[in-house]
Amino acid sequence: xxxxxxxxxxxxxxxxxxxxxxxxxxxxxxxxxxxxxxxxxxxxxxxxxxxxxxxxxxxxxxxxxxxxxxxxxxxxxxxxxxxxxxxxxxxxxxxxxxxxxxxxxxxxxxxxxxxxxxxxxxxxxxxxxxxxxxxxxxxxxxxxxxxxxxxxxxxxxxxxxxxxxxxxxxxxxxxxxxxxxxxxxxxxxxxxxxxxxxxxxxxxxxxxxxxxxxxxxxxxxxxxxxxxxxxxxxxxxxxxxxxxxxxxxxxxxxxxxxxxxxxxxxxxxxxxxxxxxxxxxxxxxxxxxxxxxxxxxxxxxxxxxxxxxxxxxxxxxxxxxxxxxxxxxxxxxxxxxxxxxxxxxxxxxxxxxxxxxxxxxxxxxxxxxxxxxxxxxxxxxxxxxxxxxxxxxxxxxxxxxxxxxxxxxxxxxxxxxxxxxxxxxxxxxxxxxxxxxxxxxxxxxxxxxxxxxxxxxxxxxxxxxxxxxxxxxxxxxxxxxxxxxxxxxxxxxxxxxxxxxxxxxxxxxxxxxxxxxxxxx
RNA sequence: GCGCCGAUAGUCCAGCCUGGUAAGACUCCUGUCUGCCACACAGGUGACCUGGGUUCAAAUCCCGGUCGGCGCACCA
Numbered sequence: 001x002x003x004x005x006x007x008x009x010x011x012x013x014x015x016x017x018x019x020x021x022x023x024x025x026x027x028x029x030x031x032x033x034x035x036x037x038x039x040x041x042x043x044x045x046x047x048x049x050x051x052x053x054x055x056x057x058x059x060x061x062x063x064x065x066x067x068x069x070x071x072x073x074x075x076x077x078x079x080x081x082x083x084x085x086x087x088x089x090x091x092x093x094x095x096x097x098x099x100x101x102x103x104x105x106x107x108x109x110x111x112x113x114x115x116x117x118x119x120x121x122x123x124x125x126x127x128x129x130x131x132x133x134x135x136x137x138x139x140x141x142x143x144x145x146x147x148x149x150x151x152x153x154x155x156x157x158x159x160x161x162x163x164x165x166x167x168x169x170x171x172x173x174x175x176x177x178x179x180x181x182x183x184x185x186x187x188x189x190x191x192x193x194x195x196x197x198x199x200x201x202x203x204x205x206x207x208x209x210x211x212x213x214x215x216x217x218x219x220x221x222x223x224x225x226x227x228x229x230x231x232x233x234x235x236x237x238x239x240x241x242x243x244x245x246x247x248x249x250x251x252x253x254x255x256x257x258x259x260x261x262x263x264x265x266x267x268x269x270x271x272x273x274x275x276x277x278x279x280x281x282x283x284x285x286x287x288x289x290x291x292x293x294x295x296x297x298x299x300x301x302x303x304x305x306x307x308x309x310x311x312x313x314x315x316x317x318x319x320x321x322x323x324x325x326x327x328x329x330x331x332x333x334x335x336x337x338x339x340x341x342x343x344x345x346x347x348x349x350x351x352x353x354x355x356x357x358x359x360x361x362x363x364x365x366x367x368x369x370x371x372x373x374x375x376x377x378x379x380x381x382x383x384x385x386x387x388x389x390x391x392x393x394x395x396x397x398x399x400x401x402x403x404x405x406x407x408x409x410x411x412x413x414x415x416x417x418x419x420x421x422x423x424x425x426x427x428x429x430x431x432x433x434x435x436x437x438x439x440x441x442x443x444x445x446x447x448x449x450x451x452x453x454x455x456x457x458x459x460x461x462x463x464x465x466x467x468x469x470x471x472x473x474x475x476x477x478x479x480x481x482x483x484x485x486x487x488x489x490x491x492x493x494x495x496x497x498x499x500x501x502x503x504x505x506x507x508x509x510x511x512x513x514x515x516x517x518x519x520x521x
Numbered sequence: 522g523c524g525c526c527g528a529u530a531g532u533c534c535a536g537c538c539u540g541g542u543a544a545g546a547c548u549c550c551u552g553u554c555u556g557c558c559a560c561a562c563a564g565g566u567g568a569c570c571u572g573g574g575u576u577c578a579a580a581u582c583c584c585g586g587u588c589g590g591c592g593c594a595c596c597a
Contacts, residue, residue: 009590011590012589012590015589015590016531016532016533017532019531019532020531020532020548021531022531026588026589029570029588031570031571031587032570032571032586032587032588033570033587033588033589034587034588035587035588035589084597085597093595157596157597177597210596212595212596213522213594213595213596214522214594214595214596216589216590216596217590218589221596321597322597323597336591340596405558405559406558408558408559408560409559410558410559427557429556429557430555430556458549458550459549459559460555460556460557460558460559460560460561461556461557461558461559462557462558462559462560463558463559464558464559465557465558465559466558466559467559469558476557476558478557480556480557481556490557492557492558497558499557499558
């Protein structure tokens with residue numbers, strides 16, 4: 001039976017499913033839960049680790065031009081001062097509740113609309129509550145549309161903590177809200193210890209913390225998550241020299257560009273090949289077009305996302321972060337609408353320049369050229385940045401399928417075998433005697449070969465098949481009485497439900513072959 | 522952060538209006554049987570989000586909180 005994955009209630013179905021199968025749970029649920037934080041269960045942690053492994057293999061181990069890095073979670077406070085993350089820290093903000101919905105710095109708004117000197121108001125010294133009182137007392141309205149103003153709030157994006165047992169203001173430190181700054185502040189560590197040549201990337205996967213105002217949509221918007229990203233550096237004079245562009249020039253992508261968004265375009269996107277998009281100057285930077293397309297390919301061809309549900313959306317000028325020249329998102333069509341799966345910003349030289357300024361250490365890259373040495377601060381053309389939990393949510397949303405088999409509902413998680421929590425499950429047809437013993441032996445051998453395998457004897461054989469369908473196990477291997485004589489087993493395919501009898505000695509090759517050749521329907 | 526709605530077993534849910542100690546289905550566990558697609562037989566485990574209030578008595582009514590979904594806003 002078809003299920004409409006665009007329906008908002010589908011998300012609730014996914015949550016119940018995740019809970020039922022041991023994928024994810026709200027943290028501390030015995031105490032009522034904590035908003036924005038989730039635990040992964042036995043099945044979820046396997047899928048998550050496999051996604052992470054797939055990312056690392058694809059973008060670090062299998063690339064000649066990218067190396068890995070892993071920074072500390074509690075970061076030197078100066079890093080965030082330099083990056084600009086601290087500058088808007090503790091700013092009091094207020095939002096227009098009227099038509100325009102604009103946000104204002106409340107301290108500035110009061111200074112602009114009230115004669116502070118005459119009234120003897122010291123804006124800097126006031127608490128957020130007292131600032132809010134002024135708004136009420138003076139009946140301040142939105143300067144733009146004269147609408148009512150809401151309650152003032154303080155932005156506290158970063159989680160802070162204290163380092164060391166003495167709790168004074170000098171001991172304050174922050175949990176990283178992004179990995180990028182660890183790459184930038186550690187940039188010299190990499191160039192000084194490794195033989196990297198321009199252009200190259202530094203990749204970083206790790207947990208980050210953002211004190212979001214309102215966590216939403218299950219694993220989508222959370223306060224603690226694993227972010228996988230890399231910074232790709234080039235010579236600032238050569239930001240459009242991408243030697244690999246031909247690899248993706250003919251690749252078809254769905255584009256939702258800035259002009260389409262501004263024109264209130266009715267469609268979700270326009271489809272064209274990357275080369276055309278570049279020729280029409282939709283992309284400003286060749287490397288960005290390259291990396292976005294490569295990730296588009298990875299998500300669809302290797303992680304199994306439906307290309308129709310993936311689009312490239314350019315950020316509007318007004319959305320750009322303080323460090324970004326241009327940003328594109330890869331958006332997925334979730335049950336709650338088109339939302340960012342991955343972001344890819346052009347961060348220019350901004351961050352390394354900032355760190356050079358604040359640390360007074362040279363952030364230059366040196367390369368030997370004809371007739372001397374070339375020194376420059378590298379330019380970040382692209383920063384593909386994606387949340388691990390968000391990929392997991394996307395993959396299970398895409399893969400969750402309900403089918404009708406002989407009048408009954410079958411739930412199948414159709415995910416790529418390399419992301420499945422188990423490579424295979426082994427079932428003895430009968431619980432006792434030699435059948436079970438033989439099954440155990442096959443199970444152990446597969447484990448020894450490095451497969452992740454489950455062993456299941458409980459319930460009828462059909463029930464066991466369905467249990468593993470639901471969590472995405474691509475193969476179930478059944479051992480019966482004949483196995484004892486002919487050394488063959490029945491191997492049953494998750495998606496087609498087809499059963500074939502093959503020799504035990506061919507099992508591992510069959511599992512490998514399927515992982516290699518698997519095609520998403 | 523504001524507003525609306527909701528929260529009962531692993532899941533789906535009945536009961537709430539009209540207060541009287543929680544039902545069903547599936548799942549799960551055990552045993553018997555069967556032996557390649559959840560469906561046999563018997564038995565079993567398991568729940569009223571949290572804190573207060575009203576009451577002889579609260580899953581039920583009232584108030585606060587937490588969590589979730591949705592809408593708005595936010596997401597440097």
